[in-house]
Each structure stands twice: as C-alpha cells, then as structure tokens.
Amino acid sequence: MIARKKAYYAGIPTAPYDLVKELLVALAVVTAAVVIFALVLSSPDEPSLTLQSVSQSDPQGFVQTALGELNGSGGIANYGPPYNNGTANVQYLGPQIGPIGPFFSIQKLIGVHIPVDTAQDYVLGPLMQIAATVPGLSAALSTYNGASATQQSAWTDAYTKALGKATVSGVNLSVPSCACGPVTLMMSTILHLGQRGAMDGLLLTSNRFYRTDYTRPLLFMADDGAVASHAASFNLLGTQWGVMNETGNYPGQAWLWLYTTLYQIWPYNGPWAANADAMAILTVTILTLILMFIPWIPGLNRLPRYLGVYRLIWKDYYRRVRSGAIPWSE
Amino acid sequence: MNLTERLQRRVSETLPYEELMPAEQPIYVHSYVYLFGIATVASFILLIVSGIILSVFGPQWWHSSTVGHFVNSAHFWSVQAFFFFMVLHLWTAFFSGAWRDGRGLTWVSGMVTFLVSILTAFTGYLSQQNFDAQWIGVQGKDALNAVGVGAFFDALNFGQMYGFHIAVLPVIVAGLVGLHLMLVRLRGVVRPYPLDVEAREGARAGAEEVPV
Amino acid sequence: MTPSFMNAPAHYLHIGFVLISTANLLVIILMIVVFVAALLAPLPSRREQS
Secondary structure, eight states: OHHHHHHHTTTOOEEEOOHHHHHHHHHHHHHHHHHHHHHHHOOOOOOOOOHHHHHHHOHHHHHHHHHHHHHTOSTGGGOOTTTOSOOTTOOOBSOOBTTBOOOBOHHHHHOOSSOOOHHIIIIIHHHHHHGGGSTTHHHHHHHHHHSOHHHHHHHHHHHHHHHHTOEEETTEEEOOOOSOTTHHHHHHHHHHHHHTTHHHHHTSOTTOSOOOOOHHHHHHHHHHTHHHHHHHTTTOSGGGTGGGOOSTTOOOOGGGHHHHHHHHSTTTTTTTGGGHHHHHHHHHHHHHHHHHTGGGSTTGGGHHHHHOTHHHHTHHHHHHHHTTSSOOOO | OOHHHHHHHHHHHHSOHHHHSOSEEETTOOSGGGGHHHHHHHHHHHHHHHHHHHHHHOTTHHHHOHHHHHHHHHHHHHHHHHHHHHHHHHHHHHHTTTTTTTOHHHHHHHHHHHHHHHHHHHHHHHTSOSHHHHHHHHHHHHHHHHTTGGGTSOTTOHHHHHHIIIIIHHHHHHHHHHHHHHHHHHHOSOOOOOSSHHHHHHHSTTTTSOOO | OOOGGGSSOOOEEEETTEEEEHHHHHHHHHHHHHHHHHHHSOOOOOOOBO
C-alpha cells in the first residue's frame, strides 16, 4: 500500500504540512464560533404540548378525537401498518397511472408491529383503570362492553350529533342531552381526565412503572389536529417546506432541501400525493445511490473535469507547472 | 503461528506510523478548501463533548438550567457547523474528482457518513423533549411507516430514539470517520487533473486512471 | 439573554413555489460565499522539498 502511494507521488515535490496544528486551529476557530453563536443566539425550546393543554384549549376537539378512537372512525384507527390493518395511510412504491397501479407496499409487507387498538388504548382502558373512583362509570362501561356493535354505533353516532351542537366556554364543554347511553358519561370522564392531566400518564404504556415510549399519547395528539395547528403557526407543515424548518428564526435542516423540495412539486403533490412519502423516499434513495456510486458511473464521473472548478482548487500548482518552475509528473 | 506478530507486521506494512501522521504533503495540497474536512472533524468533536455533557445531566436538564441551555445551544450550533463544513467538504471532493485513482471507497465512506449523520441528527431532534420533537416525530413517522421502517424504528418512542442518538449512532459515525481518515492516509490526497487534458487523452487513452 | 427576535415567528421568502426561511437562506448563502472565498483566496507560499 505504502509503496504504491510513494509511486503515486513520485516526482511531485512535497512541502512541510502540520496536521496536528491544523486540527488545533480548526478546533479553536470552530469552538469560538459555536460558543459565540450559543451565547448570543441561544437555541430554540418551544414547550411541548400535553394532553392537558390540548384538552383545555379545545375541549370539543379533544372529545371529538376520543370519540373517533372509540368508534374507529379516527385517523389512527384507519391508519394501517404498523398500528393496525387499516388502509387510509398505506403507501405504495409506484404511482397511480390512470387505472394502473399501485404496485407494491413495503408497509403492508412488514405489517403490524406496534399494535394500537384505539378504542381500548384511548378510551376503554383508561376509563377502566379509574372506574372505581367515578360514580356510575363501572356500570356504564359494563353496559357499553355488553352491548352489540350496532347498539354501540347508535350511541356514538348520537353523541357525534350532540357534540356538533355543543357549546364551549373556556375549558367547559356543554353537550346537549341525547340518547347516547353510557357514552355520555364515558366521554365527559375522558375530558375531565384530560383536563386534569391524568390522560398524559394513562396513555403511556400501562401496567408498567417505567415509561419512555410516547407512541400512544403522540398518536392521539396527531389525531387531534392540535399538533398540526400549533405547527402551522411556526411554518412547520409539509406544504410549508416544514421538513427544513425550525421553530422561531433559527436555521433548520438545510441539508434536507432535496427531500422536502420533492413534496412541493409535481407529480409528488399531484397524482402521486397518496404515496408521496414512499415516492419521495424512493426518489431520494435513487439519487443518493447515483451520487454514492458516481466514481463508477461512466460520463458522470467525468463531470468534475468538465465543470472545471478544479482549476481553481489547484491554480497554484498549475501556474507553477506552466511556468516551468516545477516539472509536471506523470 | 503468532497472530499478534502477523497482525503487527501487516499493520506496519500497510499503514506505518509515519503515514498516519505525515509531516509533509504534495505541493498541490495548497488551497483553503482542504480545510473543510478537518473543520468537519472539529465540529464533530464539539458535538461529542457537548453531547456528553448533556447526557451526564440527563435529557431534561437543559430545559430548566441556564448552563444546560447554553450547552444545548453549543450542541445545536455545532450541528449547524458540522453539516455546513461537511457539505463544503463534499463539494470540494466532488469538484476535485477525489474518487479517482482507486479512491472510490474513500468517496463511498464519506457519503455513508453523511447519510448516517442525517439519521443521527434526526434522532437528536427527536430527543429534545419539546414541541419540535413532538412535531418532527408525528410528521416523520408517516415517512418511516410508508417504507415499513416505522415498524422497527418508532420515532415516537423516546427511549429508543435517545438510545440511538447518544450511543448507537455516534459510535457508528465515529467508526466511519475513522475509516474515512484512514483511507485518505493510506492512499494520499488525489493528484490534480492533468493539464492539457485533450492532448494527453489522445496520447494515452485511459491511462489517467491508475488501476488499483 | 436570547434576543427576542430569535423566538419570534420566522421570516420567509416566497418565490414561486419556493418557500424558505431567512435563517436557512442565510446559511445556504454563507455556504456558497465561504466555498467561493476558499477557492479564490491565496495562501501564503511556503518552502518546499523534493
């Protein structure tokens, strides 16, 4: 190896070069710059949303989301893998071209690995845990669980209508009375749990003391739309090139420019919109592989020579070779 | 047979000590663009140092401590510096055709480092425990789920993302950077494109590439 | 310590379908400026050996 390297350099003059000093200078300069930026500009830290804050700021939306989890009409209930076998968010690698397509779904192939039963995880489970503390709740839950699916739907549909006519005053939600059976008490309890901060704890993995997995509460917030509307105020939505952005006036992730650009252009924002994520990832993967293997791609691997920027990188050396001061070495 | 002796001989033949830290370079290594690589390394060192301090005090420390917030800010701006210089280093390597003469693996290792760094940054944003982390998780999960990765790599699972960010990925990035630096030392800095390319191409078609 | 403008809603430049924050735009412009400066700036000469 080293003999080959020496042969490679044969005939080319060398000059002293201090790598250690170079590293120390680079460290000093970068550290100084980082420290100055950190002292003067600090870093962003927008406080997290909680189920408590969400349920207090929009009690109607919160209950609507809980109802959707209970009767299976919500976003996560219909999402698809890895949470369940729904179809609403299943994406395919391969666009729809007229009546042809879609082709193939890695998402479906890999399947359900993070099972989420929205009715149980978001409503029935938490309510059962605290049932003993709320008068009438145990009975209500027995009634609900013992009823037929048709009966349960009738109750939740009736509650949906009533919820649409509800009035909000501050954190208080007044839902007109309805023929909703046990669902009325279940939903009002869910709202109280939310507003008192209990849902934040109940939605983490239950039956365990230590919790580090926020999948369930975050999926609920995603369904609620609370996260999205808060994000919109910071220009973080996908349609706002959000992938690249940061809260406040801080720089974001400029290096993701190509990925986020795809979402803004045709066909990713048109005929491929239903599979936009899968298609964007596929596109970026292909382009990245091309760049990665460019040394072996004929034509493309000569691009730097045609572009000619190298003449600036080695301008000193070329000048001296042309002047004859040093020999050109093959 | 003495395995230690064989390894020792192999290493001293392949990459002797003087080649790891040469005190001279060919004279064509003479442009400020050659500093972007080491500036990236310097940024990486800062990331590790500030990251270790943040880990020592726990993921919630910086939200309530002024010193903690400063360390977090240093970590935040080190990320900006890291990608800033890494991309400039990529442009330099690209415009100089640095993959020539058997340096393809050096180029590939650099590209892989770039990609793993992006993943490291992603897990870092998810570890912030603030609204940005919530948002990035809730959004990012759709892209990950669309290609099936979300079944095993759950952006909403703080414990998993934090573990990737402070342990698994930094080790991988450090290993890749080490490999990349070793390859540069093994092969040396690529020579400039030949002058009078057209004349030489005619005279010696294809000989420009030194076969490995 | 943090200037209040850093946490205020960001400013954006909207040209056609491109929507970019001033912060990101600054970073990108700075990258190009630094790269071009590095290409053009002369280095001090040094003594050599063959």
